[in-house]
Structures are given as structure tokens and as C-alpha cells.
Amino acid sequence: MDKGAIAYKRFVEEQDENGLVEIICEHRDGLTLYLAGIAGDLHAAEELAEDTFVILGVKKPSYKPTASFKTWLYTIGRNRAIDYLRDRSKRREVSMEVLTALREEEEDLAAVYLREEQKRRLHGALHTLKAEYRQVLWLTYFEGFGNKETAQIMKKSTHGVEVLLSRARKALRKQLEQEGFVYEEL
Numbered sequence: 001m002d003k004g005a006i007a008y009k010r011f012v013e014e015q016d017e018n019g020l021v022e023i024i025c026e027h028r029d030g031l032t033l034y035l036a037g038i039a040g041d042l043h044a045a046e047e048l049a050e051d052t053f054v055i056l057g058v059k060k061p062s063y064k065p066t067a068s069f070k071t072w073l074y075t076i077g078r079n080r081a082i083d084y085l086r087d088r089s090k091r092r093e094v095s096m097e098v099l100t101a102l103r104e105e106e107e108d109l110a111a112v113y114l115r116e117e118q119k120r121r122l123h124g125a126l127h128t129l130k131a132e133y134r135q136v137l138w139l140t141y142f143e144g145f146g147n148k149e150t151a152q153i154m155k156k157s158t159h160g161v162e163v164l165l166s167r168a169r170k171a172l173r174k175q176l177e178q179e180g181f182v183y184e185e186l
Contacts, residue, residue, distance in 0.1 A: 004069030012060050024053050027070065030143055031077050037138045038081040038131065048084055052077040071149040074139070078153055125175040133168035140165060 004023055011019030028049060035052075036045035055061065055076060063072055126134050132154075139150045151161040 002069050004073065005063060005065060008056070008063055008069060011056075012063075020053070020057055023056065023073070027073055028053075031074060034074060034138055034143060035077050035081050037126070037134050038078065039084060040127070044084060045081075048077060048080050051080050055080070067152050068149060071145065071152050074143070074145075075153050078135075121179060122176070125172060125179060128175055129168065129171050132164060133171055136161060136164045137168050137172060 004026060007019040007022040007026075009019070010016040011023070031052065032042075032045050032049040034045075035048045036042045039045050039048060052073065056073075061076070063069065067075075126137060129137075135154060136150060139145045139153060140147075145153070147158050147161045147165070150165075151158045154161065154164075156164065
């Protein structure tokens with residue numbers, strides 16, 4: 001059992017509130033950024049992440065260790081984001097914000113600026129891709145999930161994720177080349 005699963009078990013079985021606090025502290029930022037890629041709105045992603053943790057705290061869904069706790073948690077968040085997009089499409093609201101949550105680093109200002117500019121351009125290019133491509137790239141490269149975990153989250157076969165990842169990389173590479181982006185290897 002991983003750390004998240006142990007903390008969740010403590011929270012559910014022993015009613016230890018600190019277990020839920022540990023889960024939130026461990027996964028809040030990554031889950032929020034992942035959901036921002038789906039929802040296209042950082043503020044909505046923050047609310048969706050909160051909703052995901054509320055589901056854990058109130059409904060206490062049953063966790064079965066067929067996948068890692070993080071995979072299970074991200075699947076719950078993804079389902080919330082899909083529900084959000086369905087609701088939003090019914091109201092015909094269209095609001096896309098570019099993901100700008102970049103970590104600050106303690107290095108030379110010019111080097112930091114160049115790195116942040118590259119990241120901004122990469123995120124901008126990601127947002128031009130199909131939502132499915134964004135998701136597979138985000139889960140694989142930003143969250144570090146393997147193909148099997150990504151397949152579980154996205155409800156696809158492992159082979160389907162491999163094919164989707166290959167196509168997403170090609171689409172991202174093409175978009176970056178059109179924008180004149182210099183990269184080592186995607």
C-alpha cells in the first residue's frame with residue numbers, strides 16, 4: 001500500500017482527520033494542475049480539486065488497491081471535471097484561460113525567464129491540442145504516470161494510450177515547430 005492509501009485507510013477506518021489532511025497536502029497541487037488541463041480554467045480546477053477531496057471526506061468511497069491511490073484519486077477528479085464540462089456546455093459558457101501556474105526557481109534571472117518562456121509556450125501549444133492529447137501528455141510527462149495508470153484514469157486500453165501518446169507527441173511537436181520553438185527531443 002502506498003502513502004496515500006495508508007492515509008486514506010486511517011481516515012476511513014480510524015476516523016483520523018490527519019489522514020485526509022495528508023492526502024490533500026500531498027496531492028492538491030498536482031491534481032489541480034491536471035484538472036486545469038481538462039477544464040481549461042485554473043479557478044474551476046481549484047474548485048474541482050476541492051470537490052474531489054470533499055467526495056473523499058464526505059462520501060468516503062471504497063478504495064480497492066487494484067491501482068495506486070494516486071491513480072484512483074485522479075480518476076475521481078477526472079470524473080468530476082467531465083461532469084463540470086457537461087454542465088458548462090449546457091449553459092454555453094466559454095471561458096478558456098492559459099495555464100500560468102509556474103514554479104519560481106532560485107537561479108539567474110535571465111535563465112529563469114528563458115525557462116519560463118519555454119514553459120509558457122509549451123503550455124500554450126498544449127492548449128491548442130485536442131483535450132484527449134492534453135490529458136495523455138499531462139498525465140505521462142507532468143504527473144509521471146505510466147501507460148497502465150494513464151489508461152486506467154482515461155478509461156482506455158494500455159495500447160490505446162500508447163497510440164494516443166504517440167499521436168499527441170507528434171501533434172505537439174508539429175505545433176511547436178510551427179511556432180518556431182526550439183526543443184531537444186519530445
